[in-house]
Amino acid sequence: MPSIVPLLPPGYRSQPASTDDIPAIHAPVTICEREAYGRVQSDAKAVAADFARPGLVPESNTVLVLDRSGRLAARAWVNRRSEVDVHPEHRGRGLGAALLDWTQARARQGDSVVQTVPDADPAAAALLRSRGYQPLVTRPGCWSSPCRSSPRCPSRRRMRSPSGWRPTRAPDRTAGAADMV
Incomplete structure (x- = not known):
């Protein structure tokens, strides 16, 4: 490659x-x-x-x-x-x-790419959002973002949530994290 x-x-x-x-x-x-x-x-x-x-x-x-x-x-x-x-x-x-x-x-x-972004780094979360990523899974402290829905990334693979992580429909949080898709 x-x-x-x-x-x-x-x-x-x-x-x-x-x-x-x-x-x-x-x-x-x-x-x-x-x-x-x-x-x-x-x-x-x-x-x-x-x-x-x-x-x-x-x-x-x-x-x-x-x-x-x-x-x-x-x-x-x-x-x-x-x-x-x-x-x-x-x-x-x-x-x-x-x-x-x-x-x-x-x-x-x-x-297939998953990116974890700490909530304490709003600039990184804003960068991912500006590229079309959305929160997928939350866990304390970070966002994770599989590269699958961005128009610049054709991969359509979905990240499996690790044991103990729960998907969320509420991406706006004051603490915690989310997987971004």
């Missing part, structure tokens, strides 16, 4: 991630988690587990976004689920939109 390179704003470049990048990836993930949840929820082993996902090919399923100085500004991976983190210092510059485009392009290559 050919690699897809995200179209990034000026001053940024991308490259695939490797297991050597796990410590560099985990550092901004902790910043994003602390901002979204008030505490760090993962450790470097959780990032390493992403690389161990069956079928994940780092060269085509991961991307690191580096700023002019070579520091990690954002990262994403896609493999049935997707995860995107943009360092708070680099938000509002189009990186989230570029990485959403990248995840949708990967979905068009055959991956």
